[in-house]
Amino acid sequence: MKIVEIREITLPISSPIRNAYIDFSKMTLSLVAVITDVIRDGRPVVGYGFNSNGRYGQGKLMRERFIPRILEADPASLVDATGDNLDPHKIWAAMFTNEKPGGHGERSVAIGTIDMAVWDAVAKIAGQPLFQLLAERYGTGTPNRQVFVYAAGGYYYPGQDHGKLKDEMRSYIDRGYTVVKKKIGGASLDEDLRRIDSILSVLQDGQKLAVDANGRFDLDTAVRYAKALSQYDLFWYEEAGDPLDFELQATLRSYYKNPMATGENLFSMQDARNLVRYGGMRPDRDWLQFDCALSYGLVEYLRTLDMLKEHGWSASRCIPHGGHQMSLNIAAGLGLGGNESYPDLFQPFGGFPDGVKVDQGFVTMPDLPGIGFEGKSDLHRQMKALSD
Numbered sequence: 001m002k003i004v005e006i007r008e009i010t011l012p013i014s015s016p017i018r019n020a021y022i023d024f025s026k027m028t029l030s031l032v033a034v035i036t037d038v039i040r041d042g043r044p045v046v047g048y049g050f051n052s053n054g055r056y057g058q059g060k061l062m063r064e065r066f067i068p069r070i071l072e073a074d075p076a077s078l079v080d081a082t083g084d085n086l087d088p089h090k091i092w093a094a095m096f097t098n099e100k101p102g103g104h105g106e107r108s109v110a111i112g113t114i115d116m117a118v119w120d121a122v123a124k125i126a127g128q129p130l131f132q133l134l135a136e137r138y139g140t141g142t143p144n145r146q147v148f149v150y151a152a153g154g155y156y157y158p159g160q161d162h163g164k165l166k167d168e169m170r171s172y173i174d175r176g177y178t179v180v181k182k183k184i185g186g187a188s189l190d191e192d193l194r195r196i197d198s199i200l201s202v203l204q205d206g207q208k209l210a211v212d213a214n215g216r217f218d219l220d221t222a223v224r225y226a227k228a229l230s231q232y233d234l235f236w237y238e239e240a241g242d243p244l245d246f247e248l249q250a251t252l253r254s255y256y257k258n259p260m261a262t263g264e265n266l267f268s269m270q271d272a273r274n275l276v277r278y279g280g281m282r283p284d285r286d287w288l289q290f291d292c293a294l295s296y297g298l299v300e301y302l303r304t305l306d307m308l309k310e311h312g313w314s315a316s317r318c319i320p321h322g323g324h325q326m327s328l329n330i331a332a333g334l335g336l337g338g339n340e341s342y343p344d345l346f347q348p349f350g351g352f353p354d355g356v357k358v359d360q361g362f363v364t365m366p367d368l369p370g371i372g373f374e375g376k377s378d379l380h381r382q383m384k385a386l387s388d
């Protein structure tokens with residue numbers, strides 16, 4: 001069997017929102033289709049992938065380097081031992097040919113997006129949901145079909161006031177979420193605290209708020225926020241400082257005893273390892289948010305999970321950034337602590353298969369082959385438009 005074609009397209013996921021660092025008015029992503037010569041139900045098996053919000057479409061890198069390297073490789077060198085399915089690890093190695101180590105930037109997004117499509121194809125060819133395949137190959141054998149999800153929102157946008165912010169958070173709670181997230185660092189500390197108070201006024205017992213500074217703060221500001229946020233029982237204080245400033249992160253633990261989270265902008269196992277080695281993160285309470293769709297895909301994420309284990313971290317401390325079904329499958333298959341979700345943003349790419357509802361903060365994975373994109377009709381329409 002072999003890959004016959006790989007298509008990619010850049011699509012908009014723009015919206016008038018901003019966090020403390022960027023606005024999303026020109027945000028795009030890459031959608032990829034990996035078309036194989038394997039026939040199921042009279043049609044070729046196609047795997048799909050896309051990258052998460054926050055980085056832009058990666059068509060140029062894919063067209064110039066990563067797609068040609070896959071298509072120019074001997075097809076026999078890209079299949080598993082049975083010869084009946086693709087081997088994602090071999091395809092990853094083909095993509096990484098003649099790439100020097102370090103400096104993990106945009107290429108990790110390009111490779112991660114293609115890698116997602118490869119895993120989707122592999123699970124479809126195996127006739128399994130990806131979470132089942134992952135549990136059998138790399139996990140305990142039995143997936144955990146119930147996955148914790150939280151609602152990310154609370155962005156800054158023109159015309160927002162406290163009433164609208166409360167309505168937004170209430171609507172997430174009404175849809176079954178128990179943890180909601182808001183942005184901080186895009187207003188003054190005083191205004192951010194008033195916004196937090198507003199949201200907390202609509203939350204009930206058992207419901208929690210997380211806050212996300214998107215890497216905006218210098219050390220002094222991060223500490224000022226840490227001291228002020230300590231008065232609340234927040235779910236987490238996220239990405240206070242620059243993603244690569246491990247000393248800042250390590251210093252913060254002296255000022256903030258409650259959970260912190262970071263890692264969405266670390267794009268390799270090596271960078272994740274530096275966070276774990278030097279960032280002072282606490283395996284008993286903190287959260288790691290590495291997002292495979294931005295960081296060389298699941299092949300690399302498996303290396304990251306191995307690294308975490310060697311350093312005494314449980315996979316259950318990982319709640320990836322990105323709100324996509326790929327991480328949802330990894331969470332169910334490999335025992336992560338949950339996944340992000342953006343109930344009203346970045347559609348049709350985020351979210352769950354049609355009919356999957358959040359119940360007391362959890363979703364239950366349905367039985368769909370592959371990652372499950374075919375179960376989300378608006379998303380599947382976009383995907384079919386690329387592959388047909």
Ligand SMILES: O=C([O-])CC(=O)C(=O)O
Pocket residue numbers: 019053054152212214264321322340
């Ligand atoms: O606003 C963003 O860039 C997304 C983000 O940080 C998150 O979902 O945690």
Ligand SMILES: [Mg+2]
Pocket residue numbers: 212214238239264321
């Ligand atoms: Mg974040």
